[in-house]
Amino acid sequence: MKTQKITTDINLAIDSLRIGKLVAIPTETVYGLAGNALNEKALKQIFILKKRPLHNPLILHISSYEKLQEITKNIPFKAKKLAKKFWPGPLTLVLDKKNKISKTVSAGKSTIAVRVPNHTLTLKLLNSIDFPLAAPSANPSGFISPTSATHVSNFFKDGLDVILNGGSCSKGLESTIIGFENQNPTLYRHGAIPISDIENCIGTIDRKIKNDLNPSSPGMLSRHYSPETPIILVNSFSKYIYQNKHKKIGVLSFENKESFSLATKHEILSKSGNINEAAKNFYSALHSLDSKNLDIIITTLLPEIGLGKTINDRLKRAVANW
Ligand code: AMP
Numbered sequence: 001m002k003t004q005k006i007t008t009d010i011n012l013a014i015d016s017l018r019i020g021k022l023v024a025i026p027t028e029t030v031y032g033l034a035g036n037a038l039n040e041k042a043l044k045q046i047f048i049l050k051k052r053p054l055h056n057p058l059i060l061h062i063s064s065y066e067k068l069q070e071i072t073k074n075i076p077f078k079a080k081k082l083a084k085k086f087w088p089g090p091l092t093l094v095l096d097k098k099n100k101i102s103k104t105v106s107a108g109k110s111t112i113a114v115r116v117p118n119h120t121l122t123l124k125l126l127n128s129i130d131f132p133l134a135a136p137s138a139n140p141s142g143f144i145s146p147t148s149a150t151h152v153s154n155f156f157k158d159g160l161d162v163i164l165n166g167g168s169c170s171k172g173l174e175s176t177i178i179g180f181e182n183q184n185p186t187l188y189r190h191g192a193i194p195i196s197d198i199e200n201c202i203g204t205i206d207r208k209i210k211n212d213l214n215p216s217s218p219g220m221l222s223r224h225y226s227p228e229t230p231i232i233l234v235n236s237f238s239k240y241i242y243q244n245k246h247k248k249i250g251v252l253s254f255e256n257k258e259s260f261s262l263a264t265k266h267e268i269l270s271k272s273g274n275i276n277e278a279a280k281n282f283y284s285a286l287h288s289l290d291s292k293n294l295d296i297i298i299t300t301l302l303p304e305i306g307l308g309k310t311i312n313d314r315l316k317r318a319v320a321n322w
Pocket residue numbers: 056057058059094106109111112113135136137174177179188216217218219220
C-alpha cells in the first residue's frame with residue numbers, strides 16, 4: 001500500500017491530477033474529491049471511490065467567472081449577477097453545459113453544477129492547471145461531509161494518494177445551489193450563503209429543495225449527510241437522558257445552556273450562540289460524536305435564521321430514517 005501524503009504542496013496535487021489521479025482539495029465549504037473534469041478515467045474513479053450512484057451528477061470547480069463561458073452556455077442574466085456578487089464563494093450555479101463537458105459529469109443531464117471556490121490553496125491550484133476540476137464532497141456517498149484533512153484521510157485510507165491540507169473549512173457547510181428553470185432562478189439546496197442574501201441580490205426565487213421521486217438535485221434526497229450513529233431530534237435533552245439512563249448518549253447542542261454528567265458526550269456548536277460559528281463547527285462536531293461509539297446522538301433544531309435554515313436542513317436529512 002502506498003503512503004498517503006497530507007500536504008500543502010500544490011505541485012504534488014498538480015502532478016497527480018495531470019496523470020488522471022484523484023486528490024482531495026480544501027475549500028471554504030467542505031473538502032472536495034477532485035479529478036480532471038476532462039478525463040473520463042478520473043471522473044469514473046470519483047464515482048467508484050465515493051460509491052456515488054451514477055445518476056448523481058458531479059460539481060465542477062473553476063478558477064474564475066471568465067472560465068464559465070468555456071464550459072456552459074445560455075447563461076441567464078441573474079446567474080451572471082449572482083456569480084459577480086458571490087464568486088469566489090459558496091454559490092453553485094446549475095447551467096446548460098457545452099459539449100466539452102461529458103455526460104459522465106452531468107449524469108446524463110444537459111446541465112452542470114459549477115462554482116469558484118474561495119480558498120487560497122485551491123485557487124492557486126486551479127490557476128495552475130488548464131482543465132476544470134470535478135470535485136464533489138470528499139466523503140463516501142451519504143456520509144458526513146469532511147471539513148478537515150483528517151476527516152478525508154479517515155474516510156479514504158486507500159485510493160487517494162494526495163490530500164491538500166488547507167486547514168479546517170471556514171464556512172463548514174456545502175454551497176448553496178441555484179438552478180434556472182425557464183430562466184427562473186430556483187433554489188435546489190440550502191447552503192453556506194443564506195437564501196436571504198441570494199434574494200437581496202436577485203429578488204424572490206422559487207424553492208425546489210425536496211423531491212425524493214424526481215430530484216432535480218440529488219443532494220435533495222432526504223437521507224443524506226448522515227452519521228453512522230442513530231441521531232434523533234428531542235424536545236428536552238435532560239428529559240431524554242433521564243429516561244434513557246442505560247444508553248450511551250451524545251448531545252449535539254447549539255449553545256452552552258445546559259451541562260450534563262461526564263458520561264454524556266457533549267458537542268456545543270457555538271458557546272455564544274453564534275450561527276456562523278455553529279455552521280463552521282457542525283460537521284466536525286458530528287464526526288467527533290460519530291467516532292465515540294455511542295448508542296444515540298440527540299439534538300434539536302436551531303433558530304431558523306440565516307444559516308440556521310441550512311443547518312436544520314442537514315439535521316432533518318441526517319435524522320430522516322432513524
Ligand atoms: P456535493 O459536492 O457532493 O454535495 O455534490 C454536488 C451537488 O450538486 C450534489 O448535490 C449534486 O446532486 C448537485 N448537482 C450536480 N450537478 C447538478 C445538476 N446538473 N443539476 C442539479 N444538481 C446538480
